[in-house]
Amino acid sequence: MKVAVTGATGVLGTAAVRALTGAGHDVVGLARTPERADRLAALGATPYRGDLFDHESLLAMFDGCDAVCNLATHIPVGLAALRSRAWRENDRLRTEGVRRVVDAAQEARVRRLVQESVSFLYADGGDGWIAEDSPLDINPATEPASVGESHAQGFRSEVRHSVVLRFGTIVGDDGLTRWQLRTARSGLPVGVGTPAGWAHLVHTDDLGSAVAAALCAPSGTYNVGAEPTRREDLVAGYAEVAGRRTTFMRPALQRLAGSRLEPLTRSLRVNSEHFTAQTGWTPRRAHFDPSWFDVAGLEAHACP
Numbered sequence: 001m002k003v004a005v006t007g008a009t010g011v012l013g014t015a016a017v018r019a020l021t022g023a024g025h026d027v028v029g030l031a032r033t034p035e036r037a038d039r040l041a042a043l044g045a046t047p048y049r050g051d052l053f054d055h056e057s058l059l060a061m062f063d064g065c066d067a068v069c070n071l072a073t074h075i076p077v078g079l080a081a082l083r084s085r086a087w088r089e090n091d092r093l094r095t096e097g098v099r100r101v102v103d104a105a106q107e108a109r110v111r112r113l114v115q116e117s118v119s120f121l122y123a124d125g126g127d128g129w130i131a132e133d134s135p136l137d138i139n140p141a142t143e144p145a146s147v148g149e150s151h152a153q154g155f156r157s158e159v160r161h162s163v164v165l166r167f168g169t170i171v172g173d174d175g176l177t178r179w180q181l182r183t184a185r186s187g188l189p190v191g192v193g194t195p196a197g198w199a200h201l202v203h204t205d206d207l208g209s210a211v212a213a214a215l216c217a218p219s220g221t222y223n224v225g226a227e228p229t230r231r232e233d234l235v236a237g238y239a240e241v242a243g244r245r246t247t248f249m250r251p252a253l254q255r256l257a258g259s260r261l262e263p264l265t266r267s268l269r270v271n272s273e274h275f276t277a278q279t280g281w282t283p284r285r286a287h288f289d290p291s292w293f294d295v296a297g298l299e300a301h302a303c304p
Contacts, residue, residue, distance in 0.1 A: 001215060002026040004065045006052055006101060007072030008045065009036040011174045012116060012167075012207050016069055017043050019208030028061060052097050058104035067112035069211055070101045070152075077175045082257050087141075094148035102155045112161045114214045115152035118145050119166040119200045119223055119270050120263040127198070130270045132166075132221050137266070141259045149221070156219050163214045168225030168270065171288075172204030173295040181293065184242035191248035195232035197267035200225045203285035203292055213281035222275035228268065229288040237290040
């Protein structure tokens, strides 16, 4: 299958390109710079120098493709993530960006779209299990992802398939995990929400295989992640690897952080069994433990 990947050089995109080329697919990856093009070529993909927001550029990239995987995001890391303006690029990617990808894919006669999304769209579920038909809670922070999902769902027709993947919070070989480890090593709090709340996580080792599995999934929206874990166990894992005691942010500080932080505080006991039933995908890292930080743990012990 010939597959176009946008966001191909990010954490999710790189994992997807590696998995897709490894499975024998002919992959075309969007690259904005020569350096990123070289990285894609090293993974066995064909780099395409273009612009996600340019219709003609996307049309040329999608020409002859059977599927498009839109994995373009720009997630701010650290304290910058608490500033609304830091999310402008990511919000644009999930609204206008998805719309442009959908429009170009339709015109290029692509038959399958895989769209990245996030599980913290769901309302706080307490200890209850969350499935794909559970209630959502849309606020200014989650609205762009919800809009992106709507654009992707509009791609579906009798001859076109659209798959939306609601990933858990990414943990592993990524910038946010490394920042959290540095924060924990400084003895500062890394936990949000309540200790007894549930976190829906997915390890970087499992991202690529999920995208590859989505190429054979029926149209629909799917949760993707490991078994949910208590937030207190997640924070304890950071503390163990960092070698320092760390805890949860005070509720008053969490409220001051505003709408950008609030979705991350929700208790999300998310079930991903529907995706497994439809595709056979299972995570290699099915249960959280401190070994999830192995790929980033060395930085936690580096000198300040």
